Amino acid sequence: MKISLPLISASATGLSAPVDAISAADAYLVGIAYEDLCQGTVSDDFEHYGIDLQKLKATGFEGKTGEVQILTGSNNFGPGLVIAAGIGRFPGVTNIRTATIEAIRAGTSFKHIASYLIYAAADLDDDDFEMAIQAHAEGIVLGAYAFREYKSSQQKTELRKVSVVAPSKFAAAHRNGQRIGEAVNFARDLVNEPGGSLTPRKFAGRVQTMARQNGLSCKVWNKPAIEKAQMGGLLGVNRGSEQEPRFVQLAYTPKKASRGHLALVGKGITFDSGGLSIKPASGMMTMKYDMAGAAAVAGAMFAIASLKPSVKVSAYLPMTDNMTGGDATRPGDVLKTHSKKTVEVLNTDAEGRLILADALSIASKAKPDAVVDLATLTGACVVALGDDIAGLLGNNNGWNESIEKSAKRTDEKVWELPLVSEYRSQLDSSVADIQNIGSNYGGTITAALFLQEFVGEGIAWAHLDIAGPAFREKAEPKGATGYGVRLLADLAANFKKSELSKPPAIPASSKPASAKSAPTKKKKS
Numbered sequence: 001m002k003i004s005l006p007l008i009s010a011s012a013t014g015l016s017a018p019v020d021a022i023s024a025a026d027a028y029l030v031g032i033a034y035e036d037l038c039q040g041t042v043s044d045d046f047e048h049y050g051i052d053l054q055k056l057k058a059t060g061f062e063g064k065t066g067e068v069q070i071l072t073g074s075n076n077f078g079p080g081l082v083i084a085a086g087i088g089r090f091p092g093v094t095n096i097r098t099a100t101i102e103a104i105r106a107g108t109s110f111k112h113i114a115s116y117l118i119y120a121a122a123d124l125d126d127d128d129f130e131m132a133i134q135a136h137a138e139g140i141v142l143g144a145y146a147f148r149e150y151k152s153s154q155q156k157t158e159l160r161k162v163s164v165v166a167p168s169k170f171a172a173a174h175r176n177g178q179r180i181g182e183a184v185n186f187a188r189d190l191v192n193e194p195g196g197s198l199t200p201r202k203f204a205g206r207v208q209t210m211a212r213q214n215g216l217s218c219k220v221w222n223k224p225a226i227e228k229a230q231m232g233g234l235l236g237v238n239r240g241s242e243q244e245p246r247f248v249q250l251a252y253t254p255k256k257a258s259r260g261h262l263a264l265v266g267k268g269i270t271f272d273s274g275g276l277s278i279k280p281a282s283g284m285m286t287m288k289y290d291m292a293g294a295a296a297v298a299g300a301m302f303a304i305a306s307l308k309p310s311v312k313v314s315a316y317l318p319m320t321d322n323m324t325g326g327d328a329t330r331p332g333d334v335l336k337t338h339s340k341k342t343v344e345v346l347n348t349d350a351e352g353r354l355i356l357a358d359a360l361s362i363a364s365k366a367k368p369d370a371v372v373d374l375a376t377l378t379g380a381c382v383v384a385l386g387d388d389i390a391g392l393l394g395n396n397n398g399w400n401e402s403i404e405k406s407a408k409r410t411d412e413k414v415w416e417l418p419l420v421s422e423y424r425s426q427l428d429s430s431v432a433d434i435q436n437i438g439s440n441y442g443g444t445i446t447a448a449l450f451l452q453e454f455v456g457e458g459i460a461w462a463h464l465d466i467a468g469p470a471f472r473e474k475a476e477p478k479g480a481t482g483y484g485v486r487l488l489a490d491l492a493a494n495f496k497k498s499e500l501s502k503p504p505a506i507p508a509s510s511k512p513a514s515a516k517s518a519p520t521k522k523k524k525s
Ligand code: BES
Pocket: 272, 274, 290, 347, 349, 350, 351, 352, 376, 377, 378, 379, 380, 382, 437, 438, 443, 467, 468
């Protein structure tokens, strides 16, 4: 259910909000900082809004980020119910987003909420305040999300409208936040859909519909087209399946792409059984989310279509499930990838890298300035970094740094892991050009070293292993998080090819012999 999100214009300073405009709301949302409550730096504003701080304190509420308490207002201002949202010690963009998500999640039984939460961040300078307004709008849309496709009971959420009281000069930031939130939810819907229902054909169809509605160009390759293009990695993984594979290419092409060309690649395994190297039952339970990389890229393209950055963005989404059919790829089989490199498949459960190999070499052909791929690639990354943080590995420091900056701004956490060439020899195969698994340890690094082999010469490339943060199994709300949509949208919005590191000059000693100048004979003296 899409909710409406009008911006109610208010003065840029203070809480002089147009009371009449929001008195129709069923509850109003106010942000309360830890300091205000615990150190007595309380402003008159709260009283103006009918909040009895003593009463609020008595509930045990401290104002920590994400804390929510619903209480009756103590005067006749507007609606009688207050949703108090804790925004922590140092109210900033991230706290505002988190606080909003939690407050809206707690407030879905109200039809119409009027939000003053953004004023809790009024001390921020204009740029940060603008980002906070965007984060607030994102938070509203994200907090209202529920996946109820397969529930037969009536929808529990009543929420239809959130009126945000904010200075009208920030209307664009507010609208961008709303669009980004909707793009994240688009990705979550795709990821939450069961593997047996979201076949590659349907996945591609839904992405194509989104592209058409948003003015993106979209090309869907069916199985004969994939065969013609000799995508041996994608076909090899698809071999055990009853469902045809798909390869989707999206493009956002602005009139002026002055800041360069960015390529996004996403792993689209609609279900990962492991193939013949089959997973144990417990490891298979959530494997519908093995297409979260492709869903995040599709969601980011949705957001980019409305943010309209002056950078060309191309997206490549290989899609198949990984099944155990009678003609499935056997361990020991050799696949010839699109790049012509041959791969010995020693473990059919290391399938993501096989489909990404084809996608990365096709993406490289267009010679983009930079590529980033998103993939639920290794369990090892979850062991290393846990549920909340993606692993970041890449071949260009400047590009890695740009990604780290976007991760900070969007609160989608990344941590860099070393792409050490010393481990590359673990992938040496005795029968093919390369094999698809390394030794037992450092699996996230060897997976990335495998991918690197398929990235074109001189292209800045980074890989995000999102196996941890793409899906929540334990914490609420359970299911798809849409991780990566915000980060990629921010990355495109701020992309500058000048921020990429220049590839190091190749020292003469490591140039191929043919490139060296002929050795001059030393004269005997
Ligand atoms: N899709 C899995 C990775 C995964 C594991 C994602 C857990 C999310 C949660 C991937 O295809 C896989 O099975 N990787 C193997 C690689 C191994 C065989 C080298 C893994 O991580 O065990």
